[in-house]
Amino acid sequence: MSAKAQRTPPGLRILLIGFLIVWLILAAFPFLWTMWGSFKVEGDFFSKADWSQALTGEMTLTETGEAFTGQGYYGAWVQEEFWRAALNTFVVCFSVVLVSLFCSTLAGYALSRSTYNYAFWLLIAALIFRAMPPITLVSGYLLPFFEWNLWGHISTTVIVLVAINQPFSLWMLTSFFRNIPKDLDESAMVDGCTRFQAFRHVIIPVMWPGVITTGLFSFLLAYNDFAVTAMLLEKENQTMVPKIASFLGTTQTKGNVMFAVAAVVSSTAPLFIMVMFFQRQIVSGLTAGAVKG
Amino acid sequence: MKHGTFFAFVLPSVLAMLLFIALPVGSVLLQSVHAQHDQVIVEVENCGPFGCTATTAIDQQATEALRREQPLGKFVGLENYFNRGHLATGEVAEAWRTSDGLRAFLGELMNLPFYRAIAFTITYTALVTPLTIALGFAIAVAVNATTRILRGPLIFVSLLPFIITPLVGSLVLFWMIDARGILGHSFQWLAGNPDLSVKASTPLMWIMLMVYGVWHSAPFAFVVFYAGLQTVNQDTLEASMIDGANRWQRVRYVTIPHLMPLVTFVALIQLMDNFRVFEPLVSFNAAAHANSLSYYIYQDLGGETRLLNSAAATSVLTIIGIAILLTPVLFRTWRDHKRA
Numbered sequence: 001m002s003a004k005a006q007r008t009p010p011g012l013r014i015l016l017i018g019f020l021i022v023w024l025i026l027a028a029f030p031f032l033w034t035m036w037g038s039f040k041v042e043g044d045f046f047s048k049a050d051w052s053q054a055l056t057g058e059m060t061l062t063e064t065g066e067a068f069t070g071q072g073y074y075g076a077w078v079q080e081e082f083w084r085a086a087l088n089t090f091v092v093c094f095s096v097v098l099v100s101l102f103c104s105t106l107a108g109y110a111l112s113r114s115t116y117n118y119a120f121w122l123l124i125a126a127l128i129f130r131a132m133p134p135i136t137l138v139s140g141y142l143l144p145f146f147e148w149n150l151w152g153h154i155s156t157t158v159i160v161l162v163a164i165n166q167p168f169s170l171w172m173l174t175s176f177f178r179n180i181p182k183d184l185d186e187s188a189m190v191d192g193c194t195r196f197q198a199f200r201h202v203i204i205p206v207m208w209p210g211v212i213t214t215g216l217f218s219f220l221l222a223y224n225d226f227a228v229t230a231m232l233l234e235k236e237n238q239t240m241v242p243k244i245a246s247f248l249g250t251t252q253t254k255g256n257v258m259f260a261v262a263a264v265v266s267s268t269a270p271l272f273i274m275v276m277f278f279q280r281q282i283v284s285g286l287t288a289g290a291v292k293g
Numbered sequence: 294m295k296h297g298t299f300f301a302f303v304l305p306s307v308l309a310m311l312l313f314i315a316l317p318v319g320s321v322l323l324q325s326v327h328a329q330h331d332q333v334i335v336e337v338e339n340c341g342p343f344g345c346t347a348t349t350a351i352d353q354q355a356t357e358a359l360r361r362e363q364p365l366g367k368f369v370g371l372e373n374y375f376n377r378g379h380l381a382t383g384e385v386a387e388a389w390r391t392s393d394g395l396r397a398f399l400g401e402l403m404n405l406p407f408y409r410a411i412a413f414t415i416t417y418t419a420l421v422t423p424l425t426i427a428l429g430f431a432i433a434v435a436v437n438a439t440t441r442i443l444r445g446p447l448i449f450v451s452l453l454p455f456i457i458t459p460l461v462g463s464l465v466l467f468w469m470i471d472a473r474g475i476l477g478h479s480f481q482w483l484a485g486n487p488d489l490s491v492k493a494s495t496p497l498m499w500i501m502l503m504v505y506g507v508w509h510s511a512p513f514a515f516v517v518f519y520a521g522l523q524t525v526n527q528d529t530l531e532a533s534m535i536d537g538a539n540r541w542q543r544v545r546y547v548t549i550p551h552l553m554p555l556v557t558f559v560a561l562i563q564l565m566d567n568f569r570v571f572e573p574l575v576s577f578n579a580a581a582h583a584n585s586l587s588y589y590i591y592q593d594l595g596g597e598t599r600l601l602n603s604a605a606a607t608s609v610l611t612i613i614g615i616a617i618l619l620t621p622v623l624f625r626t627w628r629d630h631k632r633a
Contacts, residue, residue: 008438012540020435020447026508028450030465031457033475037468046473054475103305110302114294120630122303124623129314131615133569135587136608139594140317143324143601147364163313166306195298224458226572227587231594241460245575248464261468264461275456279449282456286513287520 031268038265039068042258072262076247082263085243088154089223089267092239095158096222097215100165105211107166108173109199113182123174126167134164134227141232152234160232161222168221169214175288176210177203213285216278223271240267318612324605325373327366332356366602373606379407380610407607410584411614413499417585418567421506425563426556428507429514436515437522448516455512463505463576470501498582505573510566514559521555522548561622568615586611 008016036054037045043059053059057067064071076082111119141160145151180203188198223241230242238246244267247260275282333355338345360366375382388401402408436447454462469476472490481489491497525548533547571587574580580592586607593604 009540013438016435016438019431020439023432023435024447024450027454027512030462030469031453033469034465046468046471048473051475051478103309107303107306110294110299114299116294116296116299119299122307124626126310128619128623129310131565131619132314132318133571133587133611133615135569135571135590135594136321136611137314137317139590139601139604139608140320140324141313142594142599143364144320159309160313163309166310166314170306195294195302220456224460226458226460226575227591231591241458244464245460248576248578260464264464267461268457271456271458272453275449275452279445279452282452283448283516283520286516 034261035265038072038258038261039070040258041069041071042256045258045261072258073266075256076259076263076266080243080247080259080263082240082243082266085238085240086266088233088237089239089241092154092158092161092229093219093222095155096161096165097218099158100162100169100218101211101215103162104166104169104173104214105207106199108170109177109203109207111170111174112177112180113185123171126170130167130171134225135231137164138227138231145232151232152237154233154237157229157232160228161225164225164228165218165221169218172214172217172285172288173210176214177207180206209281212278213281213288216274216281217285219274220271321605321608321612323365324602325609326368326370328369328373328602329366330356330359330363331367333359373602374610377405378603379606381405381407406584406589407610410586410589410607413583414568414570414585414587414614416499417503417506417570418564421503421510421567421570422560422563424503424507425510425514426559428511429559430518430552432511432515433518433522436519448519451512451515453512454508455510455516457509459509459572460576462509463573466501466505466508467577492578495582498577498579502570502573502577502579502583505577506567506570510563513562517555517559518552521552525551564618565615568618586614 033054040054040057040060041063043063044053044057047053047059060069061067063069111123137160142151145156150156184206185195185198185202188202189195193201226241226245229239230245233239233242235246240263244260244263247257247263333352334349335352335355336347337350338347374380377384384405385402388398392398392401403412432451436444436451439447457465468474470480470491471477472481472492477489477491480491481487491501529547530543533543538546569587570585571591574583574585574588575591580588590604590607590611593600593607
């Protein structure tokens with residue numbers, strides 16, 4: 001096709017560019033604004049007088065003597081011990097990703113190679129499980145967990161998150177494994193490998209791109225979860241997201257809402273870095289299920 | 294693959310799903326037909342110089358012991374489903390008899406917590422899903438029209454609202470629309486009303502919650518549609534041009550049909566995710582103006598007195614709602630599978 005015929009007419013082009021600029025502002029501005037504001041005092045970020053004070057930092061200047069202050073961060077990380085929550089989040093996410101990948105890689109491989117009907121029904125069951133709102137499941141956990149003293153432990157939360165994560169991981173990995181030719185492992189089995197040996201020596205070396213992408217999404221699910229971590233963890237071993245939610249209840253009355261702002265910015269940073277390094281994998285993961293059916 | 298090997302491979306995953314997704318559903322069902330034991334009442338006889346009088350008192354110890362012994366409580370059948378907190382059949386019938394006109398009846402209905410939650414959940418799902426798809430499609434088309442070098446950074450920025458923790462993302466937005474925040478100020482200035490506050494107005498709160506919903510999930514729709522746009526058949530496009538199709542007709546009759554399976558996929562995922570809308574209500578502190586099914590369960594579960602049975606009944610009703618939502622999709626998948 002000639003390039004000329006495909007070219008967008010100038011009017012439409014301006015419209016598209018204008019729309020794109022508006023969208024970029026919508027997508028990025030809230031984060032930039034909150035990050036900037038987290039280095040100010042409450043009187044500036046939530047200014048009664050004039051919103052431009054958040055930019056100039058008048059109150060910050062009069063209260064602390066400088067245009068930027070780390071008060072919010074000090075209050076959140078040191079005073080309210082946000083570092084503990086950050087550590088818990090790290091432990092939870094790391095374990096969820098490892099355990100979840102272990103289970104779903106094995107199952108996804110088997111699902112992609114099985115030709116029986118029950119493999120299809122297992123995937124449909126997983127789809128139904130995916131539709132279940134996590135909070136309804138939490139309401140099922142609480143009573144038995146209280147009775148059997150399982151409530152409030154990090155390990156319980158990890159296993160629950162792994163389970164909730166399974167349906168999505170299964171779908172994604174099954175579709176990745178389907179793209180690895182069957183001949184590869186079948187010829188290994190002709191050479192005398194068992195199914196497991198074929199998986200171990202032939203599939204594992206080539207499966208990493210798919211596994212890394214799935215791992216990223218498992219991480220996101222564990223990191224972003226609120227329903228499960230808020231209800232199943234005690235105050236002592238809370239992760240970051242419920243901790244931020246608890247800031248809203250307790251510190252807002254004390255006038256320390258800036259702690260929450262600083263905590264929010266801190267918890268966003270790892271996600272930004274992740275998108276920066278793994279953008280390609282995230283995009284391929286989001287489209288994997290859709291494009292291949 | 295042999296049956297035995299297959300089951301060995303899927304065992305850990307299936308076990309996790311059975312124990313922590315299938316069994317909890319059973320647990321929720323069981324809890325929803327039980328209620329906590331009533332307090333044990335004992336009759337105490339007080340005898341004085343003028344004879345004996347019988348009084349009733351609560352036996353705290355016996356109550357505790359009974360509740361500890363049978364934590365599930367007593368069987369009450371479907372009572373939990375029909376009480377005031379849920380389907381409220383009695384109240385609904387009463388409202389139907391007494392209120393004049395549909396409007397008054399609906400107003401009465403909105404005072405019942407379950408109907409309030411379901412009204413918001415359904416409105417949210419029904420509006421946010423199509424708007425997300427439309428906005429995502431528009432962004433995909435716009436990004437697709439730019440030069441190749443720009444697309445990487447454009448996708449990076451566009452992904453941010455989606456990748457962000459929902460609770461955190463809605464907080465960021467909420468602080469901006471606070472009466473003292475930058476957007477709150479602008480609204481007041483635009484409306485010329487210095488007392489305007491999203492926190493004080495139900496319609497504004499609903500709108501902002503939905504704006505958040507679209508903002509959060511549009512990038513997902515965008516990425517899927519953008520990937521789909523890369524695979525539009527160029528020959529078909531060219532053929533349609535030779536046949537004299539203009540720009541709009543090419544979009545309408547070539548691009549959109551090509552993207553249709555993706556629209557179904559995005560709609561399915563969005564329906565599931567929007568029906569469970571939860572975190573923004575926590576961040577927006579919206580309990581006074583809006584409630585969703587998930588938030589209603591959360592409120593019952595948290596707090597001083599954990600109303601486990603009430604939460605369980607709401608959960609069962611929510612799961613039924615999800616099932617109704619998914620039936621058409623499942624039915625279609627099953628038909629396709631049988632045909633294949």
